[in-house]
Amino acid sequence: MTGIVAKGLSKSYEDTQALRSLTLEVPEGGVCGFLGPNGAGKTTAVKLFNGLVSPTSGECSIMGISPSEDPQGVHRISGVMTETARMYGQLTGLENLCFFGETAEMDRGDARERACELLRWLELWDARDKKASAYSTGMMQRLSLARALMHRPRVLFLDEPTSGLDPESAQMVNEMIAQLAREEGTTVFLCTHQLRYAQDVCTMYGILHKGELLASGNFEELWKQAGCRIWAGVRLKDGSGPVPGMVEEDGWWRKAVNSEEEMPGILENLIKSGKSVYEARLFYPELEQVYFRYLEGNVTDGKAGVGA
Secondary structure: OEEEEEEEEEEEEOOEEEEEEEEEEEEOOOEEEEEOOOOOOHHHHHHHHOOOOOOOEEEEEEOOEOOOOOHHHHHHHEEEEOOOOOOOOOOEHHHHHHHHHHHOOOOHHHHHHHHHHHHHHOOOHHHOOOEHHHOOHHHHHHHHHHHHHOOOOOEEEEEOOOOOOOHHHHHHHHHHHHHHHHHHOOEEEEEOOOHHHHHHHOOEEEEEEOOEEEEEEOHHHHHHHOOOOEEEEEEEOOOOOOOOOOEEEOOEEEEEEOOHHHHHHHHHHHHHOOOOEEEEEEEOOOHHHHHHHHHOOOOOOOOOOOOO
16 A cells, blocks of 8 residues: 555645645655755645645545545544644653553553653653653654654654754664664655755655655656766876876766676776776765755756766
8 A cells, every 4th residue: 555645736825835736655664755945845745644734736645544534534543743743841751642642542551651662762761750841852852753653653744853863863763763664664754854864764755846846756766867877986096097087086086887887897997907996986876966956956958967
């Protein structure tokens, strides 16, 4: 079954077109990085997927359930964490999670057991009896994630889950996201500006700008559509250049290749020509580079210059 489906999904607010004909599919167990600048329409899409607002046109479904026709059905299988999510400051971390678990129709004993499990998993156990108002920004972020996970959702909507976290905590959260998808088949819809972390955890992407989906697909599909290339690079003994067919950049002699299988032949030719190869590596496109090519409108004829 497909986890998330959008077909021509649009939303207008008076004179503002927040989302324009979004068509997207996220497979069950997939992690979709939904990328775009502030105001691109990411939050509007999440609201539509969860039945919080109604579409102007088009349709969507979550695990086959229409948010417009059965919003409660979607809420039962979805967990949502947004930047504006709030916990009750007068309650402890444990009390917050137990409360929200029971509002999600969990038995009191099950809610407490699940809350304790998540507090340990997210390294908040030592602060379980501390009032949420005393939590740091990073701790509150992890508590909000725990809240979204309380009822073991089949689909998880996350809005900047690593915002305010130190690198170690951010890595832990991303590892948890990957584990949920891999081991429990949870479908994850991840809205984020943290492109480095997104590249580590996502299996596919959607790039949104001014309400329009510029591109979607897995990373290889996106960088190929953007005209980016794989580069074979070698570091040679000083004074060994120039190398025919290669360009020098930041101490590396580089050449665009179609696949990694070309690297052995390049090295063989260099060694035969008497070059002293000190180091060799393949340079793959990075998500940040691909993202900005789409946003800047540089995806035209599928070609890219040196360093692309």
